[in-house]
Amino acid sequence: MNSIQKLSLLILMVSLPLQGCGNSTNTKSMEYSTQDSTSLLKVVSERNVERITEILKSQPDLEVKDQKGRTALMLATYNNDNTIAEILMVSGADVNAQDAMLNSPHLYAGASGYLEILKMTLSHGARFDIFNRYGGTALIPAAEKRHLEVVKLLTKVPKYPIDHVNNLGWTALMEAIVLGTTGETQVAIVDVLIKAGADVNIPDNDGITPLQHAKKRGMTTIAQLLKDANAHE
Known part of the structure; x- marks a missing residue:
């Protein structure tokens, strides 16, 4: 074996354990x-x-x-x-x-x-194009559950889908009326939604309007807010 062959063999022998160590390190790193x-x-x-x-x-x-x-x-x-x-x-x-x-x-x-x-x-x-299990945005349940500050925040977000309709056929405004409790906070939420440009005339899947629901539930103040915003029955 000449000197060149010996040198090549030596390089090969040295490199093999180094390659093995490299693979081991990568495996440990991944683990x-x-x-x-x-x-x-x-x-x-x-x-x-x-x-x-x-x-x-x-x-x-x-x-x-x-x-x-x-x-x-x-x-x-x-x-x-x-x-x-x-x-x-x-x-x-x-x-x-x-x-x-x-x-x-x-x-x-x-x-x-x-x-x-x-x-x-x-x-x-x-x-805002990813929805919950009811097909709704974050705003819709927030409007129902009296999270006034959340409603204020989201309605100020540019291009937020305020009038998105969920699988139940409800917008945030509709859900605030149909499922929301009566009281000052709920009135304030409806007021915020209307002032933010919510469509007051989008009916539910049965064709019932927000104003009709408000009247049926005895929400006098909310009904008046809707009328002032040109809502129809």
Whole structure:
């Protein structure tokens, strides 16, 4: 064997273990990342901010879901945890990812009156063409559940679909009347919707108008607001 052949053999022998180590490192790195993605769900549920921050340094998959289809951000939203929700959103978590119930961080925050998380979702790419299990936007249940500040916020968002009709045939205005309770807050919500340009004459699936529903439910003040906005029966 000449000197050139010996040198080639030596290079080959040295390179083989290095390649093996490289593959092992990649495998460990992948396992570590996968493990951290799963661990992230656990520590978010435990509200362990310090551990969350530590795990995020390894850049785990933020969209890993639990058995109910919930991402880490969805869990933080269910917990109404502003701090953790913000950390995850800043790290790139998807505010539109839906779980098995078709809730997303944006939709659930709006429906539940979690104003701060809702504001953050609007700043991190919330979409208005993704709907809840009733085919509705965040505004529709917010209008029903007397979340006045949420209604004020969403009706000021440019191009927000105020008149979107859900699977039940109701707009936010209609749901505020049909399912909403009587009282000053509900009157204020209807007033906000009307002033934001909500169509006061979109009927439900049975052809009944908002004004007809308001009269039937004895909502005198709301009925007058509708009349003042040129609502018809």
